[in-house]
Amino acid sequence: QLQLQESGPGLVKPSETLPLNCTVSGGSVSSSSYYWGWIRQPPGKGLEWIGTIYYNGNTYYNPSLKSRLTISVDSSKNQFALKLSSVTAADTAVYYCATLHRTAVGGKVGSWFDPWGQGTLVTVSS
Amino acid sequence: QSVLAQPPSVSEAPRQRVTISCSGSSSNIGNNAVNWYQQLPEKAPKLLIYYDDLLSSGVSDRFSGSKSGTSASLAISGLQSEDEADYYCAAWDDSLNGYVFGTGTKVTVL
Numbered sequence: 446q447l448q449l450q451e452s453g454p455g456l457v458k459p460s461e462t463l464p465l466n467c468t469v470s471g472g473s474v475s476s477s478s479y480y481w482g483w484i485r486q487p488p489g490k491g492l493e494w495i496g497t498i499y500y501n502g503n504t505y506y507n508p509s510l511k512s513r514l515t516i517s518v519d520s521s522k523n524q525f526a527l528k529l530s531s532v533t534a535a536d537t538a539v540y541y542c543a544t545l546h547r548t549a550v551g552g553k554v555g556s557w558f559d560p561w562g563q564g565t566l567v568t569v570s571s
Numbered sequence: 572q573s574v575l576a577q578p579p580s581v582s583e584a585p586r587q588r589v590t591i592s593c594s595g596s597s598s599n600i601g602n603n604a605v606n607w608y609q610q611l612p613e614k615a616p617k618l619l620i621y622y623d624d625l626l627s628s629g630v631s632d633r634f635s636g637s638k639s640g641t642s643a644s645l646a647i648s649g650l651q652s653e654d655e656a657d658y659y660c661a662a663w664d665d666s667l668n669g670y671v672f673g674t675g676t677k678v679t680v681l
Contacts, residue, residue, distance in 0.1 A: 482670070484616075491573060492608075492616065492659055494670040505669050541615055545670075547663075548622075555604030556663040556670060559618035559627065 467542030480545035575673035593660030
C-alpha cells in the first residue's frame with residue numbers, strides 16, 4: 446500500500462527557493478506504473494495542480510509556474526522533489542504530494558491522484 | 572485559475588440527496604474521465620470517484636458519479652453529518668497538458 450510523506454522547511458523568505466521532498470513507501474518511484482505529482486492549496490482557497498513527473502524523467506508543469514519550477518526523482522532515496530524559485534507571499538500554501546494514476550481503456554483516458562500525503566504548510570515571509 | 576466550474580456551496584437536510592455539478596470543456600471533461608475528491612476540514616483530499624463513475628476503495632456507495640458531454644455530477648444520497656466537507660472535481664486537460672481541479676463545493680448538512 447503506497448504511502449507518501451512531504452518534508453521541507455515551513456518558512457521560506459521571499460525571492461528564495463522553496464524545496465520540498467516527498468518520500469514514498471510501499472512502492473518504488475522507479476515504477477512505470479505510477480506518475481508522481483505535487484498539488485498546493487493556499488489558505489482558505491481551492492486546489493491547484495503544480496506539476497507531475499514520470500519515472501523516466503518526463504515532466505508536466507502548470508504553465509503558470511513553469512518558469513520557476515523543477516520536479517525531479519531520486520531513486521536512491523525513493524523520493525521525488527519540488528523546487529520553486531523566486532517565491533512570493535502568493536506561494537504560501539499547504540503543499541501535497543500524491544501518486545497519479547493514468548489509464549486508457551477503449552479510448553477513454555483517465556488520470557487520478559491517490560493516495561495523497563498529509564500535506565505540509567509552507568509560509569513565505571521575511 | 573480553475574477551468575472546471577462548481578457551485579460554491581450546497582446544503583440539505585440529513586438523509587436527503589444532494590448533487591454537485593462540474594462544468595468543463597472539450598479539452599478536459601469532454602475528452603477525459605472525471606474524478607471527485609472529498610476534503611474534510613483540515614485534512615488532505617481523498618479520492619472518492621475516479622474514471623467518471625468508479626467508487627474508490629472503502630468509499631460508501633452513497634456516493635456516485637456521472638458524466639455527460641462536458642459536464643459531470645457527484646451525488647450523495649442519505650446525507651450524513653460526516654459528509655460535511657469540500658468536494659472537488661478534476662480531470663486531465665489536453666490543451667494545458669496538465670491536471671485541472673474544479674473550484675470546489677462546500678456541502679453543509681442542515
